[in-house]
Amino acid sequence: MKFIVSSTELLSHLQTISRVINTKNTLPILDDFKFSLEGNTLTMTASDVETTLITSIQVEESEGEGQVAIASRLLLDTLREFSEQPLTFSINESNLSLTITTSNGAYNFIGENADEFPRLPPFEEEPCSFELPVDNLLSGISKTLFAAAADDLREVMNGIYFDLSPKELTIVATDAHKLSRYKTTNVSTSLDEDEVKSFVLPKKPANLLKNILPREKGNVKIRFDKKYIHFELENYTMVCLQVAGKYPNYNSVIPFNNPIKIIVDRLMLLNSVRRVSVFCNQATNLIKLVFNEQQVNISAEDIDFSISAEETIPCQLEGNAITIGFKATYLIDILSNIDSSDVVIELSDPSRAALISPLENEENEEVLMLLMPMLLMDYD
Numbered sequence: 001m002k003f004i005v006s007s008t009e010l011l012s013h014l015q016t017i018s019r020v021i022n023t024k025n026t027l028p029i030l031d032d033f034k035f036s037l038e039g040n041t042l043t044m045t046a047s048d049v050e051t052t053l054i055t056s057i058q059v060e061e062s063e064g065e066g067q068v069a070i071a072s073r074l075l076l077d078t079l080r081e082f083s084e085q086p087l088t089f090s091i092n093e094s095n096l097s098l099t100i101t102t103s104n105g106a107y108n109f110i111g112e113n114a115d116e117f118p119r120l121p122p123f124e125e126e127p128c129s130f131e132l133p134v135d136n137l138l139s140g141i142s143k144t145l146f147a148a149a150a151d152d153l154r155e156v157m158n159g160i161y162f163d164l165s166p167k168e169l170t171i172v173a174t175d176a177h178k179l180s181r182y183k184t185t186n187v188s189t190s191l192d193e194d195e196v197k198s199f200v201l202p203k204k205p206a207n208l209l210k211n212i213l214p215r216e217k218g219n220v221k222i223r224f225d226k227k228y229i230h231f232e233l234e235n236y237t238m239v240c241l242q243v244a245g246k247y248p249n250y251n252s253v254i255p256f257n258n259p260i261k262i263i264v265d266r267l268m269l270l271n272s273v274r275r276v277s278v279f280c281n282q283a284t285n286l287i288k289l290v291f292n293e294q295q296v297n298i299s300a301e302d303i304d305f306s307i308s309a310e311e312t313i314p315c316q317l318e319g320n321a322i323t324i325g326f327k328a329t330y331l332i333d334i335l336s337n338i339d340s341s342d343v344v345i346e347l348s349d350p351s352r353a354a355l356i357s358p359l360e361n362e363e364n365e366e367v368l369m370l371l372m373p374m375l376l377m378d379y380d
Contacts, residue, residue: 140171149175156245258346260319277328
């Protein structure tokens, strides 16, 4: 088996799929890339058993067909040292010896039997499928992933929940302190009317997608059953295991009919909170916001070190003045993951959750963030 391939193109694809490889694997074969040559198409696979990433490129010349597993770290370290140039891969199928030849020299590897590489799991039932633009999936993951939990006892909370109906996709993540919900109608599904399907995407494949999607174009086709999820992109395919378990009813914690609405410049509020939060008590990270008709006062103090800070910025208030406390890091997370220049904050009282959303959503999108307050001993 022999083929010629661009060094930089090969490195780019291998670096992307290498993110799935764990530093410590129970199976030695999982430290490898699987190479499969069929015609002029070279398919490369990396896996940790639970998540598998596959990508393909066109080679310039090829002889024969077959497959081999190659040590990922050795191959990546070698490819990083090459400038853009054609590389000739020659694989002896009888003993799996591999040679990479360049204009300046040759590099010898020992491959492994690719048959030992984990096979892609088949669907256990007829999968449900839907399709949406790459940009919408990227937005949905980017705007929710930060809110996912890190909970060893409730693993289902550690993932991102995909809630699919015939005309809408809702993506949700929450850690019980903050919640982020993204909705898009820019989706086509195989669901019947009134049918609803869902799955929980683990954090690792969500992060992999967040890295891959900015370089992709067109639509993403997603298929899933009760156990596995397949993501098909233009240049990559990802297959992963779902997080097992029942996701909590996220709609039940979202408060409606909030009488107090505040419109404020997002970046101005974000930067103020960042500066003032330096003076928070390190144990509580509590920051206090006092909303009045024309302005919001942001303050924090640490009595133990006799330090404090406060800032005042303009806002528009509809309803009664209110004082409320938040964990500064959570508020910073939420404001950092909204794109619009202005945000709307909806409140009812200091003990109930705040809703934070963009003043203007993108077309076919709706973003909503929820943040639980912290108790203030001296609120009005």
